[in-house]
Amino acid sequence: DIQLTQSPSFLSASVGETVTITCRASQGIYNYLAWYQQKPGAAPKLLISGASTLQSGVPSRFSGSGSGTEFTLTISSLQPEDFATYYCQQFSAWTFGQGTKVEIK
Amino acid sequence: EVQLVESGGGLVNPGGSLRLSCAASGFTFTTYSMHWVRQAPGKGLEWLSCISSSSGHIYYADSVKGRFVVSRDNAKGALYLQMDSLTAEDTAIYYCARQALFGFDPWGQGTLVTVSS
Numbered sequence: 230d231i232q233l234t235q236s237p238s239f240l241s242a243s244v245g246e247t248v249t250i251t252c253r254a255s256q257g258i259y260n261y262l263a264w265y266q267q268k269p270g271a272a273p274k275l276l277i278s279g280a281s282t283l284q285s286g287v288p289s290r291f292s293g294s295g296s297g298t299e300f301t302l303t304i305s306s307l308q309p310e311d312f313a314t315y316y317c318q319q320f321s322a323w324t325f326g327q328g329t330k331v332e333i334k
Numbered sequence: 335e336v337q338l339v340e341s342g343g344g345l346v347n348p349g350g351s352l353r354l355s356c357a358a359s360g361f362t363f364t365t366y367s368m369h370w371v372r373q374a375p376g377k378g379l380e381w382l383s384c385i386s387s388s389s390g391h392i393y394y395a396d397s398v399k400g401r402f403v404v405s406r407d408n409a410k411g412a413l414y415l416q417m418d419s420l421t422a423e424d425t426a427i428y429y430c431a432r433q434a435l436f437g438f439d440p441w442g443q444g445t446l447v448t449v450s451s
Contacts, residue, residue, distance in 0.1 A: 265437075265438075272429055272442065278434060
């Protein structure tokens with residue numbers, strides 16, 4: 230089974246900072262990776278599909294890159310509404326990374 | 335508006351059963367694969383099951399294989415999850431989600447299942 234490992238698990242940052250979350254796959258998954266944002270009490274929201282395709286309505290400060298086994302989600306100029314938990318998901322078998330919680334410093 | 339609405343959650347005794355439903359609207363349900371995902375309290379997301387558009391392909395996570403059964407009624411625009419032999423470890427919010435090209439979108443609001451005596 231393909232495992233996804235996100236790092237870090239927890240991230241403390243200030244408004245305006247740029248943050249990067251990494252997702253590593255135990256085997257190559259081409260670009261079959263999605264990123265989600267989840268806020269407390271809400272369902273996850275798809276941000277990026279196919280490793281780098283920004284979903285409609287998602288602010289351009291979010292970007293994704295990578296292929297094969299290493300992927301990154303970058304949030305440029307962090308905004309107050311971006312503080313949330315982020316998950317990656319692989320589409321070989323739909324499993325998720327363990328999540329990265331982004332909190333306000 | 336594309337929408338998914340789950341129902342059927344609640345409190346159930348260990349060893350009991352529950353059937354979750356997911357009502358789809360605003361899109362052509364018959365053309366999409368659908369998924370169930372759960373989230374235990376304070377934990378991450380766990381993919382559970384996938385059913386293809388015509389029900390011809392069905393997949394389960396090892397954690398629920400043999401206990402959970404996914405089905406759909408395309409005429410009604412509905413997705414189901416029959417859950418048997420429930421344990422405390424099945425306590426979670428259960429979400430249904432539509433499969434887009436390489437992402438789940440949208441998700442329902444979730445329904446809470448609590449397994450406790």
